[in-house]
Amino acid sequence: MLDQTEGYITADGRQIGGTLMEMKNITLKFGGLVAIQDISFDIREGEIRAIIGPNGAGKSSMLNIISGFYTPTIGEVWYKGAKRPPMKPYEVARMGVARTFQNIALFEGMTVLDNVMTGRLTHMKAGIGAQALWWGKAQREEIENREICEKVIDFLEIQNIRKTPVGRLPYGLKKRVELARALAAEPSILLLDEPMAGMNVEEKEDMSRFILDVNDEFGTTIALIEHDMGVVMDISDRVVVMDYGKKIGDGTPDEVRNNQDVIDAYLGVAHD
Amino acid sequence: MPVSAWEEFNLASRVEGVEGLRSIPALLHRNATEMGDAPAYREKEYGIWQSWTWAEAEEEIEAFALGLLNIGVGRGDYVAVIGRNRPTLYWSMVAAQMCGAIPVPLYQDASAEEMAYVLDHCGARFVVVADQEQVDKVIEVQEGLHQFEHMIYVDPRGLRKYDHSHLHEFSHVQAQGRAARDEFIEELNARRSVLGYDDTCVMLYTSGTTGKPKGVVLSNRNIIEAARSSAEFDHLKRDDEVLAYLPMAWVGDFIFSIGQAYWKGFCVNCPESVETLQTDLREIAPSYYFAPPRIFETLLTQIMIRMEDAGKTKKRMFDHFMAHARKVGPSILDGKPVGAMDRAKYALGEMLVYGPLKNAMGFSKVRVGYTAGEAIGPEIFDFYRSLGINLKQLYGQTEASVFITVQPDGEVRSDTVGVPAPGVEIKIAENGEVFYRSPGTFVEYYKNPESTASTKDAEGWVATGDAGFFEEDTGHLRIIDRAKDVGQMASGALFAPKYVENKLKFYPDILEAVVFGAGQDRCCAFINIDLTAVGNWAERNNIAYASYQELAQHPQVIETVRAHVEEVNASVAEDDMLSGCQIHRFLILHKELDADDGEMTRTRKVKRKVIGEKFGDLVAALYDGSDTIYTETEVTYEDGRKGKIKATLKLVDAAVVPVTPKAVAAE
Numbered sequence: 001m002l003d004q005t006e007g008y009i010t011a012d013g014r015q016i017g018g019t020l021m022e023m024k025n026i027t028l029k030f031g032g033l034v035a036i037q038d039i040s041f042d043i044r045e046g047e048i049r050a051i052i053g054p055n056g057a058g059k060s061s062m063l064n065i066i067s068g069f070y071t072p073t074i075g076e077v078w079y080k081g082a083k084r085p086p087m088k089p090y091e092v093a094r095m096g097v098a099r100t101f102q103n104i105a106l107f108e109g110m111t112v113l114d115n116v117m118t119g120r121l122t123h124m125k126a127g128i129g130a131q132a133l134w135w136g137k138a139q140r141e142e143i144e145n146r147e148i149c150e151k152v153i154d155f156l157e158i159q160n161i162r163k164t165p166v167g168r169l170p171y172g173l174k175k176r177v178e179l180a181r182a183l184a185a186e187p188s189i190l191l192l193d194e195p196m197a198g199m200n201v202e203e204k205e206d207m208s209r210f211i212l213d214v215n216d217e218f219g220t221t222i223a224l225i226e227h228d229m230g231v232v233m234d235i236s237d238r239v240v241v242m243d244y245g246k247k248i249g250d251g252t253p254d255e256v257r258n259n260q261d262v263i264d265a266y267l268g269v270a271h272d
Numbered sequence: 273m274p275v276s277a278w279e280e281f282n283l284a285s286r287v288e289g290v291e292g293l294r295s296i297p298a299l300l301h302r303n304a305t306e307m308g309d310a311p312a313y314r315e316k317e318y319g320i321w322q323s324w325t326w327a328e329a330e331e332e333i334e335a336f337a338l339g340l341l342n343i344g345v346g347r348g349d350y351v352a353v354i355g356r357n358r359p360t361l362y363w364s365m366v367a368a369q370m371c372g373a374i375p376v377p378l379y380q381d382a383s384a385e386e387m388a389y390v391l392d393h394c395g396a397r398f399v400v401v402a403d404q405e406q407v408d409k410v411i412e413v414q415e416g417l418h419q420f421e422h423m424i425y426v427d428p429r430g431l432r433k434y435d436h437s438h439l440h441e442f443s444h445v446q447a448q449g450r451a452a453r454d455e456f457i458e459e460l461n462a463r464r465s466v467l468g469y470d471d472t473c474v475m476l477y478t479s480g481t482t483g484k485p486k487g488v489v490l491s492n493r494n495i496i497e498a499a500r501s502s503a504e505f506d507h508l509k510r511d512d513e514v515l516a517y518l519p520m521a522w523v524g525d526f527i528f529s530i531g532q533a534y535w536k537g538f539c540v541n542c543p544e545s546v547e548t549l550q551t552d553l554r555e556i557a558p559s560y561y562f563a564p565p566r567i568f569e570t571l572l573t574q575i576m577i578r579m580e581d582a583g584k585t586k587k588r589m590f591d592h593f594m595a596h597a598r599k600v601g602p603s604i605l606d607g608k609p610v611g612a613m614d615r616a617k618y619a620l621g622e623m624l625v626y627g628p629l630k631n632a633m634g635f636s637k638v639r640v641g642y643t644a645g646e647a648i649g650p651e652i653f654d655f656y657r658s659l660g661i662n663l664k665q666l667y668g669q670t671e672a673s674v675f676i677t678v679q680p681d682g683e684v685r686s687d688t689v690g691v692p693a694p695g696v697e698i699k700i701a702e703n704g705e706v707f708y709r710s711p712g713t714f715v716e717y718y719k720n721p722e723s724t725a726s727t728k729d730a731e732g733w734v735a736t737g738d739a740g741f742f743e744e745d746t747g748h749l750r751i752i753d754r755a756k757d758v759g760q761m762a763s764g765a766l767f768a769p770k771y772v773e774n775k776l777k778f779y780p781d782i783l784e785a786v787v788f789g790a791g792q793d794r795c796c797a798f799i800n801i802d803l804t805a806v807g808n809w810a811e812r813n814n815i816a817y818a819s820y821q822e823l824a825q826h827p828q829v830i831e832t833v834r835a836h837v838e839e840v841n842a843s844v845a846e847d848d849m850l851s852g853c854q855i856h857r858f859l860i861l862h863k864e865l866d867a868d869d870g871e872m873t874r875t876r877k878v879k880r881k882v883i884g885e886k887f888g889d890l891v892a893a894l895y896d897g898s899d900t901i902y903t904e905t906e907v908t909y910e911d912g913r914k915g916k917i918k919a920t921l922k923l924v925d926a927a928v929v930p931v932t933p934k935a936v937a938a939e
Contacts, residue, residue, distance in 0.1 A: 159548050
């Protein structure tokens with residue numbers, strides 16, 4: 001069992017810090033439907049944490065709770081050592097949580113650069129007047145923000161599509177642009193909702209490499225939901241497995257892989 | 273006794289170089305002193321063109337040189353440089369020279385084995401690379417490199433977890449150099465002040481269509497003299513702009529981006545990445561531009577494909593004005609008399625079509641443009657010239673520090689390579705082989721006295737290996753083929769494969785061609801289709817295909833290629849000497865010829881012998897009269913994995929024009 005507060009060292013030698021976010025006894029109900037039932041787990045600073053499970057297991061609901069889009073019916077979310085009150089999504093974003101979406105949510109008519117710049121919105125403080133006039137603080141801010149965006153663009157190797165409208169891009173690149181926008185927010189925790197969905201093997205390899213690089217280069221904590229077991233097992237440090245709204249496994253990829261409940265869930269055993 | 277131009281050059285510069293400037297670091301210092309605030313380097317990074325003045329460039333280079341001394345670079349050491357064109361890598365080369373070491377740029381797309389050969393042959397103790405990809409390649413082969421000691425990388429991405437006992441980051445080496453300035457500056461000054469005119473400036477490995485690459489040793493004299501005379505020939509100026517995007521291991525890039533740039537003090541611009549090249553070209557709008565024919569071909573194909581998809585009005589306007597440009601454009605460019613009406617219409621065309629087109633290609637400001645390395649199709653050549661782009665041809669070699677012949681302004685044609693460059697003497701041997709000597713003539717092949725002796729004689733004449741002749745009325749040189757490829761057919765008729773291949777390659781549908789026929793009674797050919805052009809044609813004609821192989825063997829594609837071959841045959845038949853080289857049978861290959869499979873050099877020249885041996889079964893089938901042949905070919909993917917391609921190829925007959933070929937008459 002892992003130590004709850006101290007942190008640990010991963011198989012490839014990275015130092016993982018203390019708890020960044022903790023879900024305590026989360027239950028989520030939509031009317032009579034129980035989407036998530038009494039789940040607890042934590043996300044440590046600097047780790048890649050995956051949430052997996054078959055269709056309808058409640059993974060996306062869980063991610064929506066982390067991102068503040070849903071408020072749990074019962075249970076608490078602790079973030080950076082304090083209990084998080086119910087919040088609007090933009091307030092959560094200001095606290096350093098950024099995400100990508102399962103069905104890409106970019107502004108199709110805007111260029112890649114403009115889309116990435118929207119990731120900086122929570123960091124812009126100048127008033128609407130100054131921004132409209134491109135004057136003083138607004139100007140300085142935009143230059144700083146552009147610089148950060150350009151570093152992200154360089155990092156994800158999308159310089160050649162900087163000025164291309166997103167609508168013209170193929171699916172795999174759109175996914176990358178979405179990641180760029182999330183990274184531009186300089187999040188302390190990055191949530192990825194099925195980052196590899198619908199990709200071919202080569203695109204998956206690229207995306208895996210970028211996720212690992214982001215974690216390595218910026219030390220960003222990453223929580224991701226993924227269908228593709230192979231990818232998840234390769235890149236994550238710890239995995240939560242959900243099935244029918246319950247947690248059925250939690251641990252390193254090896255531990256999870258050998259967990260009988262997990263094997264049953266994936267191979268399909270009758271539930272009672 | 274009359275003194276030749278070459279001897280005059282030698283006498284003038286024997287003692288102290290040009291104006292006392294005997295090395296690249298000396299030129300750098302002059303530029304930093306005389307025009308310290310002028311831009312020397314630009315590189316697009318983070319979406320902005322970052323620039324360095326000559327004074328800043330000297331400071332950066334000096335810091336790196338001090339850092340190199342700090343990690344123990346000695347006089348005469350070889351420092352390999354691998355990566356895409358970046359200011360830091362150019363600085364590495366000049367910094368190595370400052371330390372009295374010799375830079376050896378390598379092709380960045382070389383495989384690990386090719387790299388291992390060169391690194392081992394020159395015994396590089398130090399390697400400067402761009403990024404993780406190159407670091408990995410060198411690590412893969414370092415076991416076999418006994419002299420290899422330290423590697424320095426520019427981009428730290430992904431390298432954090434590597435063992436850093438022999439690995440250093442570029443900026444750290446510079447920082448350590450700056451910190452240790454007091455300790456090493458005297459040593460550095462001592463080393464750069466003794467750099468002599470005949471000391472080695474750079475060593476460049478030739479790609480080699482046969483055998484292993486050879487290390488061509490070029491002295492400071494070679495580089496500076498070649499840069500000086502060529503810069504004067506084309507009136508290059510301090511405020512010219514170039515875009516450095518051709519391989520750093522290629523002699524041309526060294527001459528343009530270091531030789532001429534340091535001599536004249538113009539600015540070298542480095543693109544952001546390979547993918548952004550076209551955008552960067554457009555933003556910089558170079559005034560001096562250099563590209564192999566392939567780039568012009570690709571660009572023209574792209575334009576034509578896009579015009580096919582353009583609206584009707586635009587398409588008609590384009591066709592109309594391009595027809596006019598073909599008629600009068602080259603004459604206007606050459607300053608020949610052209611009627612006032614034609615001029616007016618050309619000016620209108622410039623406003624509506626040529627100007628915007630040049631702008632889109634990034635050629636708006638090109639004052640001098642060169643193509644070399646291969647023959648360029650007359651139509652491609654004329655297309656660019658008719659737009660008012662001063663595109664010229666030159667003929668050169670690594671061994672000559674590029675320049676052998678060049679086309680002067682106003683005397684430009686697609687079928688010659690021009691007149692001898694300033695300071696170059698040329699003679700044609702009895703067998704037609706071209707020989708030259710010049711101040712740019714290389715010192716030797718490194719560790720290879722036999723090859724040196726067989727290429728360069730005691731009087732300094734260098735064999736080019738190309739067969740050619742001077743046109744009597746114009747004095748322009750025409751190159752027919754590689755001298756060793758020029759052979760005889762069974763009938764005794766002259767066999768010049770490249771002459772025919774070039775004619776074939778001028779069709780946009782045909783990417784490469786390999787002609788066989790030495791010692792045979794007739795010629796046969798392999799054809800590679802151009803996937804971009806043929807694929808686009810297929811799309812427009814609703815022809816479905818699943819793979820390159822399937823498209824290549826499509827009956828309509830074969831018919832089209834057959835028509836091209838027959839046109840070429842008709843044109844070859846007009847030449848008395850070469851009419852025996854008409855193609856009787858051909859096949860379309862099931863894979864693109866590729867340098868990774870050893871079928872081409874890294875500069876994309878076909879290795880005829882290798883191909884002939886590798887596809888021996890196909891060559892045999894062409895001659896034995898069968899209709900189809902089944903074949904399996906091993907291919908190497910970019911990551912080094914191997915796979916197999918299986919295909920059944922059709923062998924196709926082509927009509928030839930009946931002629932009685934003349935036997936080669938020895939003159």
